[in-house]
Amino acid sequence: MDADRLNRKYANAARADEFGPWYVLDNAAMIFPVMSDRTATYMFRLAATLDEPVHLPSLSAALARIAPRFPYYMVDLHRGFFWNYLQPLGKVPVPVPDHRYPVQDFDVRKRGQFPFRVRARGSRIALEMHHVLSDGGGALIFFKTLLAQYFRNRGVESEAAPDVFDPDSTPHPEEYEDAYNRFFRSELPVPEPRPHAFRIVSPLLPAYQFRVTTGILPVDKVKEVSKSFGVTVTELFCAAIMDALQEIRAAYPAWMRRRSGPMATLEVPINMRKVYPTRTMRNFSLYFMPSVDLRLGRYDFGELAELVHHRIKSESPEREIPRQIARNVGLSRRQYVRLLPLGIKEIFMRMFYNSMGKNFLSGGVSNLGLLTLPEPLNSRVTRMECLMPPSRVTCGNLGAVTWGDRIYANFGSLMKSREVERLAFKRLASLGIPVRLECNMEDPV
Amino acid sequence: MNLCPNCGVDLGDEARSCPLCGVRVGPDADKPGPAIHPLPHMEPLFDPDGKGNFTPREKLFITREVITVCMAIAAGSAAAINYLVSGHLTWSLYPAASIAFVWLCVGFPLYVPKRPGLALTVAAAGLIGYLGALDLIDGPKYTWFVSLGLPLALCIEVFGIGTVLAVVKARRKGLNIVSMILFGVTAICLSIEYLTDRFVRGEVLLQWSSIVAFALVPVGIFLVYIHLRIATTTSLRKFFHV
Numbered sequence: 001m002d003a004d005r006l007n008r009k010y011a012n013a014a015r016a017d018e019f020g021p022w023y024v025l026d027n028a029a030m031i032f033p034v035m036s037d038r039t040a041t042y043m044f045r046l047a048a049t050l051d052e053p054v055h056l057p058s059l060s061a062a063l064a065r066i067a068p069r070f071p072y073y074m075v076d077l078h079r080g081f082f083w084n085y086l087q088p089l090g091k092v093p094v095p096v097p098d099h100r101y102p103v104q105d106f107d108v109r110k111r112g113q114f115p116f117r118v119r120a121r122g123s124r125i126a127l128e129m130h131h132v133l134s135d136g137g138g139a140l141i142f143f144k145t146l147l148a149q150y151f152r153n154r155g156v157e158s159e160a161a162p163d164v165f166d167p168d169s170t171p172h173p174e175e176y177e178d179a180y181n182r183f184f185r186s187e188l189p190v191p192e193p194r195p196h197a198f199r200i201v202s203p204l205l206p207a208y209q210f211r212v213t214t215g216i217l218p219v220d221k222v223k224e225v226s227k228s229f230g231v232t233v234t235e236l237f238c239a240a241i242m243d244a245l246q247e248i249r250a251a252y253p254a255w256m257r258r259r260s261g262p263m264a265t266l267e268v269p270i271n272m273r274k275v276y277p278t279r280t281m282r283n284f285s286l287y288f289m290p291s292v293d294l295r296l297g298r299y300d301f302g303e304l305a306e307l308v309h310h311r312i313k314s315e316s317p318e319r320e321i322p323r324q325i326a327r328n329v330g331l332s333r334r335q336y337v338r339l340l341p342l343g344i345k346e347i348f349m350r351m352f353y354n355s356m357g358k359n360f361l362s363g364g365v366s367n368l369g370l371l372t373l374p375e376p377l378n379s380r381v382t383r384m385e386c387l388m389p390p391s392r393v394t395c396g397n398l399g400a401v402t403w404g405d406r407i408y409a410n411f412g413s414l415m416k417s418r419e420v421e422r423l424a425f426k427r428l429a430s431l432g433i434p435v436r437l438e439c440n441m442e443d444p445v
Numbered sequence: 446m447n448l449c450p451n452c453g454v455d456l457g458d459e460a461r462s463c464p465l466c467g468v469r470v471g472p473d474a475d476k477p478g479p480a481i482h483p484l485p486h487m488e489p490l491f492d493p494d495g496k497g498n499f500t501p502r503e504k505l506f507i508t509r510e511v512i513t514v515c516m517a518i519a520a521g522s523a524a525a526i527n528y529l530v531s532g533h534l535t536w537s538l539y540p541a542a543s544i545a546f547v548w549l550c551v552g553f554p555l556y557v558p559k560r561p562g563l564a565l566t567v568a569a570a571g572l573i574g575y576l577g578a579l580d581l582i583d584g585p586k587y588t589w590f591v592s593l594g595l596p597l598a599l600c601i602e603v604f605g606i607g608t609v610l611a612v613v614k615a616r617r618k619g620l621n622i623v624s625m626i627l628f629g630v631t632a633i634c635l636s637i638e639y640l641t642d643r644f645v646r647g648e649v650l651l652q653w654s655s656i657v658a659f660a661l662v663p664v665g666i667f668l669v670y671i672h673l674r675i676a677t678t679t680s681l682r683k684f685f686h687v
Contacts, residue, residue: 017682018680019679022680024686078683080683080684080685080686081684081685082686082687083686083687085683
C-alpha cells in the first residue's frame, strides 16, 4: 500500500459497525485520557461575556439545535482492549452552572458524560472542552456556532461566516479525520531531545482550586511595544514569562538552581490547519518551543524578545514542526505498540509524556489573536477569553485573546505561588503597557 | 565577477574553467573542448535508502532462491562429508530429512504465495512424511511410525487446523478466539499423552495432560461466557480495534 493510501486509512477516524458509528481517537488525543485527572483535567476553556444576562432556555435550545451538526463531539470515552475510543452518546448536552474555579472536577473517563461542558453564569457563556475531543481550532468553531445560534434564538440574526457552521448542513467527511495521520511523512527525522526545563517550586492549591489571573491590556499599546522590539504579541508574552522565570531562578539558592532544569522553554501552539489543507474538527495543533538557557547569565528583556523571535522563526511550520508528527504518529503506528494491551500501553505513554513532553516545558502561551463574530454579534459580546489546560508542573500558562480594543491574557495556575504572573505582568507594565488585573481568588496579584 | 554558469560560484578573475564542473569560463568560454575533463556522472556507490530497487516479485524470487540453495548446500555438504568418511550415507540422512521438512514449511510457501491452503496441506503432509522418513532411516521397517508417529502427527494437524479454521470462520472475534485456542491446546495435549502412553506402557494413564485440561478448560468456558455476554451488547470490533 503506498504511503498516501496508508495515511488516509489511518486518518479515517470515523468507523461504523452493526451497533452504529464510533470514532478512533486522533493521534494527539490518545495520551490525554491517560494523563488527565480531576484536577489536571486537560480541559481548555473559551468564554464570552454578553451585554445582557444569559437566557438559559435559549442557550439549552441552541445547544440542542447545533448538536447534530457536530456528531464527533456528541460522544463519550470508552476503554477498548488496545485503544480508547469515542462512542456517540445519543443524547443532547445541557448547560451547567459556571463555577469560580473553571476546568476543574471533571473525569473524562466517566461513562455517559460528554467530554465537554457548556457553562453559564450571569452574562457569561463558557465552553470547557477536553483535549481528547479537539483543540482550540475545532472548539472555537463549535463555540462561535453556539453563540450564533443562541443569538438567533434570541431574535438576532447574523451574517454567514466560514467559521460559523449552519446547523442544518451536513458534516464534511474531513471534519472527522485524524489529520496527524493523514499528513504523516515517515521519512522525516524525529525532533532531537531537549534539555530539561526550569520549573518553579511551589506547593499546590487545595484540590479543585484553580487560580485564574486575567490581565486586560490595550491592544494598540501592546502592538506598539511589540513593534518597538520587532516581535509579535505572542513573542512579547513569551519573553515576559521567560523574564519572570529567570528572575525566579536567580532568586533561588545555588543548590536549587543546580537541581532545576537549565532551560526556560515555552510551548506555543500552532494551528496546523493553516499549514495543511484539512477541515478536521479534531486535534490538529503542534508546538513551537522557544527556549533560552538560563545558565548563560542574565538576559535583558530586549535580548529575550529577540531570542524568542528568532527561535520561533527558526522552527518553520512547514519543515521543522512536521517532525513532531513524524515522532508521534510513527511511534503509534508500530505494530508492537498497537498490539500492546491498553493497560501496558498507558504505562509507556506516561513514561513517554514525562520524558518527551512534560519535563521539557516551563509553561506555554496560546494566543488566539483577534477573534470576531459575524455582525451584529460583535457588539453583543463585550468580552472573550481563553484559558489553557491546568497543569501541576508548569505555572506560566497564558491564554490570550484579542477582543475589540483589548487583549485578555489569562494565566491559569494550580500552584500557590503567583510569582510568574506577578513578574510577567510587572514586566509588561514596566514597558509602558497599562495592565488591569482580575483574579478569581482573594488577594489578587 | 567570474561566475560559473552551471554552479553559480565565483571562480576568480584568473580562472578559465570551473574546477567543479569543468565548463569553460571567461574569454575562452566560446572555445570548444573543456580545459579540464568534465566530471563523469557519478553513480551512487551504494543504495542510500538501503532498500534496493527490487520489486516485491523480485524480492520474493531472491528470497526463495536463497533459501532453497542454502538448504541444498547444507544437505549436500552433510551427505558429501558422510560419504567421504564412511563410504556410504548414514547419519547425513537425518539432517537431509529435517532440511527437506523445513524447506516444505518455509521454502515451498514462497513458491505458492497466493495459495496458503496448498502450502498448509503440503506442510501437513510433509510432517507425516518426515516422521515416516525418520523411522525408515532408523531401520529397514517401520517400528514406531505407524503406531505413534502417524497418529500423533494426525492429531496435532487435525486439532491445529481445526482450531485455525474455527478462529478464521468465527463470525464474532473476541474472547472466544482465546477460548478456542485454549481448547485446541488441551485437545492436542490430551492426545499426545494418550498416544505416547499407549505406545510406551501399553496402558493409558492421563497425568500431565489432565492438569493442563483442568487449568485451561474452565478458563476457556469462562471466556466463552464473557464473550457471549459482551457480544450481545458491545461491538467487539470496536473494543478490540488495533
